[in-house]
Amino acid sequence: MISVISKLQSVNQNQRKIHFRDLTGLGNAARIYKDAFDIYYQISVYQPNVTVKLSIEKELLKLEKKLYPWVINGPMHSSAIEALFNSSGRGIVITTGSKYALVAKHTITMLRLIKSTLPIEIMYCGADDLGTNEFKMLSMLPNVRVVDMRSVLGLKRCEKGWENKPFAVLASRFNQVILIDADALFFQPPEVLFEIPRYKETGTLLFRDRTLPFGTYGRGQNLVNMLMDIAKPFKNQLLYSENRLMRHMTSDEIDSGVVVWNKSKAMPAILLTCLLNSAPFKNHIYSNSWGDKETYWLAHEALRIPFSVASDNGGAIGQLIHSDGADMVCGGLYHADDMDRPLWFNGGIGSRIPAKELGITQVQHWAIERTGANVKWEIATEPFCLHGKLDSPLGVNYSHIGKLTPNELNLARNMTELWVELFQL
Known part of the structure; x- marks a missing residue:
């Protein structure tokens, strides 16, 4: 000592x-x-x-x-460890401002429809982020608490983007947190994430991003360099040794649409993730990767705090397209559970602001891949499309396409109907 x-x-x-x-x-x-x-x-x-x-x-x-001055300089706790000791229970945390408040309402309504009973905290930063009308709308949702992060943390200025996400976890009263994007939609109650053995063991669960060729959008090598710098003592013995990035198999490794954290096991990593999403560090991080996504992984590797990563790489969920003798699924970023059943996806169902033309995605099929081999994405236009083989055996070295079950299709219809109800002009 x-x-x-x-x-x-x-x-x-x-x-x-x-x-x-x-x-x-x-x-x-x-x-x-x-x-x-x-x-x-x-x-x-x-x-x-x-x-x-x-x-x-x-x-x-x-x-x-x-x-990490935010807790000490805040009005509620005298230190991060005091904040940890005062946290309790499990819950969901979502960040949103006025722009995507309706999206958050859709997500929360669907969570209750699939019988999730977890309490939910919606985090925002200042009245310029979340207006009075949107605050009232979200506050009326069952078992939802809307919190201005400045009531907990000493933030010099308010942000309105990705950077708020780890701060929302830090500000949350929950000890175990499922951080989800406002447009993340679940086929199973998020409670199942807390029961995944590797999460129970490590206290952190992350999900993988799509397998895109190394160098896509100019990304890949700079992320490798950042990882090697921040985790320099451990660069030859990374915790996440099976990552695709270091083998130059993908340009992006981690997706942050859903992050599961146990503060009792991961608090220093949460603090470092917040710092990586703060100026001036975020300017360097964001210019060499996509937003906050990789900061969770970077923080854990830097501190050598154990974490787990879901077994599937980012897939697609939406409409099955037949083109030039090939099959592909076009839609949002998709993740399955360990039994290859639909778990969650993000991107919503259509236009995330009210419009006459919503561009609704028909959620009927999904495509997944687990090896990073023989992966082909179409990313020139949105939604992105993942090539695969329909009803092929699981575990093969190419993407597998499957169809939603009748119950899952019914849930997808409910998602679509509510989306139209909330967003159609």
Whole structure:
């Protein structure tokens, strides 16, 4: 512990700010905080020795205020560890502003239709983000609490994009959180995610993005470089060793439409993810990858905090198209469960703002792939389409196309009918 305190003191005495491109330096500082946090947590929970606790507390909180100031500077908790101890239960967290408030209403209504009973927190940042009318509309939904993140966190300025997502988890009262995009739709109650064995073991569950050729949109190598920098001590022994990125099989690795976190096991990673989605670091991250998606993985690898990743790569759900003797499914990004049954997808059903022409996606078929081999996507126009073979055996080295069951088709019709009801002008 003396060594950890010495490292804390050293980094606290350094007045130089970490440059936003210096992910190696950031990773080093974050690991010092994580090591101290772990010791402080263990002392607080299992060995309540006041003298020992105070010996590390001062320097730990000084570094937290320097690296991750949002909880300490907020009106509710004095530190991240206090926020952790005050969190409890399980729930769903969604971020939205006025623009996509109707989308969030659709998602929540469908969650209740499939018998999800989890409490839901909708997070926003300031009146400029979520207007009064939208606030009232969402507050009227059953078992939903609408929260201005500034009532919990000390945020210097409000953002309105992807960057709010990890902060929403940090601000949440829940100890175990399912963070979902406002347009993520489920075929099964999200509660099933908490029961996945690898989530129970690690306390974190992430989902994979589509397998797109390395270099697509100019992405891939820069993400590799960022990963190697922020997780430099572990670059040859990554936790997620089966990732496609390091084998140059894809340009994007992780999708953040759904993220499951147990704060008791992952709090330092949550804090680092927030920092990676904060200026000035987010400017570097976002210019070399797509939004917040890869930051969850980067944070866990940097701190070597265990996490799990779903077994399927991002697929497609929507309409089956026959073209030039080939089959493909066009629609939203799709994920199946471990039994290859539909679990969730994002992107919604059609136009996410009220319109006369909604461009409704006919949700009837799905396509999945698990190996990253022989994958062909059509991405020139939206929705994206994944080529595959209809009713082919699962586990083969190409994409498999299947059809929704009658019950799943009925649920998809309910999704569509509600979408039309909410968005049709």
